[in-house]
Amino acid sequence: VLGVGPVVGHELAASDLIDKVAFTGGTATGRSIMQAATGNLKKISLELGGKSPNIVFADADFETAVEFAMFAIFANQGQVCSAGSRL
Secondary structure: OOOOOHHHHHHHHHOOOOOEEEEEEOHHHHHHHHHHHOOOOOEEEEEEOOOEEOOOOOOOOHHHHHHHHHHHHHHHHHOOOOOEEEO
16 A cells, blocks of 8 residues: 555554555654554565665766666655665
8 A cells, every 4th residue: 555654554554354564664654564563463574764875986887877866766656765865
């Protein structure tokens, strides 16, 4: 479920009707989901994180690196831990 907040994520994780929850987002929501899932030993996949850097080395093709870095945060609408958000 995309775009759900911590309350909805917690309810999904706590529900006996849901077999597994996969979540990509902030650590506070991920922690809430993990805690709620302990009550029913639900399978969870969490991709939690902060700012993923793009690192460009001196011997890289600079033009290509800039082109890819400009769009790195937008892959999968930024909902992956590897979405490059810093350069």
